Amino acid sequence: MPPKPDRTRTQDAVKSDTEMSAGPSRRQLLSAGLATGVGVAAAGMAPKAVAATADPAITTIQDWNKYLGDGVDARPYGVPSPYEKEAVRRNVAWLTADPKSSVNFTPLHELDGIITPNGLCFERHHGGIAEYDPAEHRLMINGLVETPLVFTMEDIKRFPRENKVYFLECAANSGMEWRGAQLNGCQFTHGMVHCVMYTGVSLRRLLEEAGVRTNGKWVLAEGADASAMTRSIPLEKALDDCLVAYRMNGEALRPEQGYPLRLVVPGWEGNMWVKWLRRLEVGDQPWHQREETSKYTDLLENGKARRFTWVMDVKSVITSPSPQAPITHGRGPLVISGIAWSGNGTIKRVDVSVDGGKNWRTARIDGPSLPKALHRFYLDLDWDGSELLIQSRAIDERGFIQPTKDELRAARGENSIYHNNGIQTWYVKADGTVENVEVS
């Protein structure tokens, strides 16, 4: 049996954190990460080679070893163990005016590998979750086409299918960090990204079914939700690798991800992946819709604003250790784990520094390396227990190197909101706790 949490130490940890950082809402953050914080205090930092007394987890006959458990139909749709209740999406209430037009964040610190479980993929809605019978869903293609068409879901599922793994990142991911380190947790700083396998039909096939006229240059994608989300997509991209998807990780899309149908725009900002996709219009000019003019444009220091900034740049973050996933053991083997991705293709290499960027060593990418998908990297470290400033730096297949936050600020100022792919620094303290910092 694991040792009981040492309440005194936990409270001390809370106290010192609070002293360090004025402001009442520190508590809110702690409550999110506290369960793991308890672990830190409990585990004790000194490694023991030999147990002083026999471990009752071994010497006691446990209930689960003795009595029968639930039968097969106790959970017709399986759910995670109740011991995993920390692995949930969380939001930052002050970011937006209303939860119907808001965002929550993937708990990256609780995950491994490259696939995000469907129930943990971050959510971003502009008019709440549209929920309706797929028998009432229609996809229309109109505009500069030979035959304007209407498809039912059954029609769409009769086209040849493709399975593709792609990351989806909101353009505003890390957007709260432009003016400096602000949120303690990779869930909050980097959690507007997820990666699943989609099943669907290529957008090219659907457009070919309608027959795109030669003067067609742009496609407007529109959703059926209460925001009737619209984005203009250049035809070249639409004919390249976009999918119209109805499944994620093998099962039907979740309602919050656009059930029954969404657009997949690989490597490009998440806002373009229109959910509840109901219409595709072909035109000869972009439409300059709200989400590509007043939003999702990047204001620069000189007052100019970049528009149509579609590609998600090369980026990475260490997910563990991180503020919500402190180190709970003593010195010795430490797995540094993280994710890297690029809208340009595959990740060629990830370097990790443990001294704030003075020296770097190349991390090990493990698992599939797929274009425009998350990559998992590890650095297996023999930690001596001293303080660390850990960073990761990704390089993609086209040679783009993840910049520092200062390089980005020098080029763009601090008001861009979107497309912040700067190198993240975590400050690992001698007691294993971790803080979001910036370094010189």
Next chain:
Amino acid sequence: MLKFPKFLGALALAGIAISTSAQASGDVAKGEKLFNRCKACHAVGAGAKNKIGPHLNEVFGRTAGTIDGFKYSSAMKKAGEGNLVWSEETIDEFLAKPRTFVKGTKMSFAGFRKEADRENVIAYLKTFSETGADAKEEAMPATEEKMAAAAPAAAPRPLAKDAELPSHGVFHLGRRATDEEIAAWDIDIRPDGAGLPDGKGTAAAGEPIFTEQCASCHGDFGEGRDRWPVLAGGFDTLQEERPEKTVGSYWPYLSTVYDYVRRAMPFGDARSLSDDEVYAITAYILYLNDIVTDLDFELSKDNFSTIKLPNEANFVDDDRPAETHYTNKTEPCMQNCKADVRITGRARVLDVTPDDDNQGGQIE
């Protein structure tokens, strides 16, 4: 008591309709043809079973939402609980506008607009109902016997090989969209004015609409309440530490205002404004931003694209790849890359309070 009082009216009307016997004049053969449009979801005739919709044997006299084993919408069940009984009259009203008559029904069919079509379908359906709207008591047992006796030929499922393939495209999937359908969904507006509907509205007309429909979030003068978007002002703030990005100070095109208000506003009641009201609100937003100064200014399809927003020229194309940290694609430094590392900033997190205006950027 009644959860669905609307049907009191329907039933009362039914009585009148029966007394005048205005209906029941439909043509069964024509009705059978029309019923082809229903067949994808509804079966009728001996041995008919529930499909996407419930079977329609003995539908006359049936209380809505009561066939065992069929998953009705909660709206249809409630309608039954509110005493909706299917009769010539109620079916007629339902078929005219299904989703209006039973708001929330799963039935996706838009309805038969022509009264004659409805009469013919009803006449056809009546050939599968022994009981009438006003003879509910006789109901089921007798019917079951009769159906068992009449047993043979269930309406055969159409053979796959008989399905018609449209001529378009490669896979011949989907069907041609009608002009009416395209008009219903294609409401997007471009900066050149393409897509604008007929209509007009003055800023003066927009003011009370704005006050009623928009001000609870955006403020009476577009100043924005809480964290809702600010719509007016903010001129010359784009280079400041806290830029105020409004329609006047930031948005490049007026068409976006019209398009967005029409498709998505007011928040939670989209598509409720008339085209003229959207013109008036758009004109009023111009007025709030001093882009027009006369409250009597009238915005219409004709003068719309002559209005330019002040910040249009400040939008530039994506040139991120030209930033120096990207153009320098040489091998990055691996050893002794800097002499000194100091912590320059720490998570200010700390204030995750909902109404703290001093923290962070907005993402919306």
